[in-house]
Amino acid sequence: MALSLYNTRTREKQLFEPLSPGRVGMYVCGPTVYDFAHVGNARPVVVFDVLYRLLKTSYEHVRYVRNITDVDDKIIAAAEKTGEKIEDITVRTTDAYHEDMAALGALPPDIEPRATDHVEQMIAMTERLIARGNAYEADGHVLFAVATDENYGKLSGRNRDEMIAGARVEVAPYKKDPADFVLWKPSTGNQPGWDSPWGFGRPGWHIECSAMAREYLGLTFDIHGGGRDLVFPHHENEVAQSTCAHDEAEFARYWVHNGFLTVEGEKMSKSIGNVLLVRDLLTKAPGEALRLNMLSTHYRQPLDWTEEGVSQARKILDRWYRAAGDAEPTTCEAVVDALEDDMNTPKAIAVLHELANAASQGDAVAAGQLRGGANLMGVLLNSADAWFKGSGVVEYDISFMNKLAEPLPEIANRIDSQVTAAIAKWDEMTDEQQGTIYELCINLLIDFRTLAREHREFKTSDIIRDLLLDANITLEDGADGTTWRRTS
RNA sequence: GGCCAGGUGGCGGAGUGGCUACGCAGCGGCCUGCAAAGCCGUGGACACCGGUUCGAAUCCGGUCCUGGCCUCCA
Numbered sequence: 001m002a003l004s005l006y007n008t009r010t011r012e013k014q015l016f017e018p019l020s021p022g023r024v025g026m027y028v029c030g031p032t033v034y035d036f037a038h039v040g041n042a043r044p045v046v047v048f049d050v051l052y053r054l055l056k057t058s059y060e061h062v063r064y065v066r067n068i069t070d071v072d073d074k075i076i077a078a079a080e081k082t083g084e085k086i087e088d089i090t091v092r093t094t095d096a097y098h099e100d101m102a103a104l105g106a107l108p109p110d111i112e113p114r115a116t117d118h119v120e121q122m123i124a125m126t127e128r129l130i131a132r133g134n135a136y137e138a139d140g141h142v143l144f145a146v147a148t149d150e151n152y153g154k155l156s157g158r159n160r161d162e163m164i165a166g167a168r169v170e171v172a173p174y175k176k177d178p179a180d181f182v183l184w185k186p187s188t189g190n191q192p193g194w195d196s197p198w199g200f201g202r203p204g205w206h207i208e209c210s211a212m213a214r215e216y217l218g219l220t221f222d223i224h225g226g227g228r229d230l231v232f233p234h235h236e237n238e239v240a241q242s243t244c245a246h247d248e249a250e251f252a253r254y255w256v257h258n259g260f261l262t263v264e265g266e267k268m269s270k271s272i273g274n275v276l277l278v279r280d281l282l283t284k285a286p287g288e289a290l291r292l293n294m295l296s297t298h299y300r301q302p303l304d305w306t307e308e309g310v311s312q313a314r315k316i317l318d319r320w321y322r323a324a325g326d327a328e329p330t331t332c333e334a335v336v337d338a339l340e341d342d343m344n345t346p347k348a349i350a351v352l353h354e355l356a357n358a359a360s361q362g363d364a365v366a367a368g369q370l371r372g373g374a375n376l377m378g379v380l381l382n383s384a385d386a387w388f389k390g391s392g393v394v395e396y397d398i399s400f401m402n403k404l405a406e407p408l409p410e411i412a413n414r415i416d417s418q419v420t421a422a423i424a425k426w427d428e429m430t431d432e433q434q435g436t437i438y439e440l441c442i443n444l445l446i447d448f449r450t451l452a453r454e455h456r457e458f459k460t461s462d463i464i465r466d467l468l469l470d471a472n473i474t475l476e477d478g479a480d481g482t483t484w485r486r487t488s
Numbered sequence: 489g490g491c492c493a494g495g496u497g498g499c500g501g502a503g504u505g506g507c508u509a510c511g512c513a514g515c516g517g518c519c520u521g522c523a524a525a526g527c528c529g530u531g532g533a534c535a536c537c538g539g540u541u542c543g544a545a546u547c548c549g550g551u552c553c554u555g556g557c558c559u560c561c562a
């Protein structure tokens with residue numbers, strides 16, 4: 001089966017065929033770097049990461065471009081509010097963004113251009129639009145004249161009358177037409193700016209994507225992605241600018257948009273106070289669980305982000321890791337088929353469940369396919385051991401050690417000097433050292449419990465198991481002895 | 489107000505005309521000292537009202553509800 005994608009422009013699922021055989025160009029709108037990324041920001045990143053991984057399996061040359069918007073009025077506002085320098089804000093936020101997205105298992109794009117590095121190209125494109133009569137200068141601004149583009153509105157499926165009728169925002173007096181939008185605007189005071197033919201100023205929002213897509217992907221490229229909310233006006237305006245500046249050359253061929261996200265049934269907004277930062281979520285659940293939760297809804301569907309959903313995703317991963325073990329990943333055609341069907345990740349997940357069932361019953365082929373299929377979606381990337389025991393989001397907590405003497409003094413006597421010494425200077429140890437001691441303690445307790453069980457002192461063994469459970473450690477008695485894992 | 493999505497079992501979530509995915513939770517059983525994990529089995533849905541059809545969750549019309557966009561929010 002071949003890849004098909006739902007194209008916003010044509011409003012139907014289409015077979016994907018790249019412009020040049022074996023070569024795919026994809027542009028995805030990236031973040032405006034003024035604050036930490038929230039789950040809503042993360043959705044397109046995860047969604048297009050799946051597409052990126054999928055494309056790489058079929059095409060030799062895939063160029064994925066995702067921009068960083070580092071000049072924007074919101075950034076200026078943030079700087080004014082805190083007094084922090086704009087560059088400090090954008091650099092710091094960009095770094096945090098990279099960390100957070102990596103934690104969600106998203107591969108870095110091939111090229112990540114920053115808007116401020118491409119002002120020259122934006123000025124050139126703006127000049128070209130003026131020369132062609134598609135843009136005009138007014139009151140220090142340069143505006144795109146929507147009326148000069150007969151195709152304006154086709155992507156988002158709206159016409160100018162509707163837009164004017166529905167306009168909620170007061171129209172700036174210098175606009176010839178209420179629908180015209182800014183390509184360049186003047187900067188004053190502390191606002192960042194660049195010299196241009198129209199004076200000191202800065203670019204409008206939409207022009208950066210047009211300029212950077214042109215720079216790295218050419219006049220016409222294959223896939224343009226982003227959130228649904230960007231269809232209008234952002235993407236509509238991008239199309240208008242680019243096609244007009246490029247003598248009507250087609251801009252993006254396939255427009256792919258992910259649906260919106262709500263939190264516990266409510267829209268996410270600062271006023272409600274339910275904006276979930278990826279950063280915060282990562283302290284409570286592994287990135288892989290967040291990612292799987294994200295992918296358990298089809299990308300075009302609205303996604304309701306809930307704690308219950310994250311917890312379910314985590315349980316599913318537990319099961320998959322248990323079933324797959326550390327099998328060598330192999331290709332699973334059924335998963336590929338599901339993903340090639342407009343990235344039907346829920347269907348792919350259903351296939352993985354079936355593979356997990358088979359793998360649990362000892363099917364080694366299924367175990368490999370489970371690994372491989374899941375990897376294609378960017379999950380099941382750890383070793384099973386790392387998943388179950390890894391530090392991840394588990395904080396090494398020695399409080400349970402301190403409680404040992406209470407119910408079972410004899411355990412304390414068995415704790416060796418190495419552990420005792422370590423506990424004394426616990427706070428000075430690195431995470432890794434703590435982890436080592438932590439595991440040592442767990443294994444000591446397991447040994448002691450095994451001894452108790454051999455003597456059929458089940459009351460003692462159950463106390464130990466409960467003690468560990470309090471510390472988020474679940475014990476499992478198997479044929480080959482007792483193993484432990486963090487509690488889900 | 490205009491335009492556009494979506495409403496599937498307790499929960500999550502596929503599915504565009506017939507054979508009622510899949511998972512979580514639940515229930516029963518096997519296993520276990522007891523658990524956990526695993527295995528076997530099991531009930532349960534298609535917002536509402538009409539229509540088309542031999543037959544609709546799936547097509548058409550209407551109603552209700554939720555969400556998005558309407559000039560710089562993924």
